[in-house]
Amino acid sequence: MFGKARSRRLARFGALAALALVAVACDVQDWAVGGQSRPWYCSPTDTAINDGHSGGGGHVPHYTEEKGPLSAEDCLVVSLQLTSAMNYAKQFPTAGVAEANGFTHLAPWIPGQGTHHLNNAAGVTTNFNAARPNLLMYDSNSDSGKLTGMVWAVVSDHGPPEGFVGDNDHWHFHETLCYSPSGFIIGDSITDQQCTARGGTNVDTSNIWLLHAWLPVYEGWVATDIFNKEHPTI
Secondary structure, eight states: OOOOOHHHHHHHHHHHHHHHHHHOOSOGGGGSTTOTTOOGGGSOSOOOGGGGOSSGGGOOOOOOSOOOOOOHHHHHHHHHHHHHHHHHHTTOOBHHHHHHTTEEEEEEEETTTEEEEEETTTOSBSSOOTTSOSEEEESSSSTTOBEEEEEEEEEOSSSSOOOSSSSOOOOBOOSEEEEOTTSOEEEESOOHHHHHHTTOEEEEOTTEEEEEEEOSEETTEEOSOTTOSOOTTO
């Protein structure tokens, strides 16, 4: 599995832990398994290898180990990271609000995922910023589509970005995406001939790594893992 250097994780934990002391008035053990502050997503039940990215649908797998419970320290940091991301995303509760504030409808509604709306100001970045997802997902193609989750899109030529603390954020990429002249995605990992027939252009996207994160509760369903591939009610 693509491991994350422990020293880097601890360094980042040290920086965020300072914030945690202000944000939460509890001992770190409260975030351990069984701790009163520990969120459910620190112990995912959807722990399959590759997070469902079995190579189908353009998703390329790169993981060989299942997910597992986070340590108390990593749980605390991930909770802070996700809270900052969701606070940002919830400013745009519907697709219409997002589009009125600089997001572009990039890809159509996909079963289990919804739409993908790109933040034009940020675009695809070269650095991971937990507090600023690059894309937001909505549950329909209409302006009234409700926010369901977030996506990070980071360029990396050397494997997945470090991303969230811990090893449960399984990233993926698409070998190619077919874009229409307006920049809308109209095909995923199809041949150049198929893309041309649809009026589009195939683009190599194999160095753009993607990660989904769902809202903790959506339409009454509590995600089995905050980072899993699909949402069963979308």
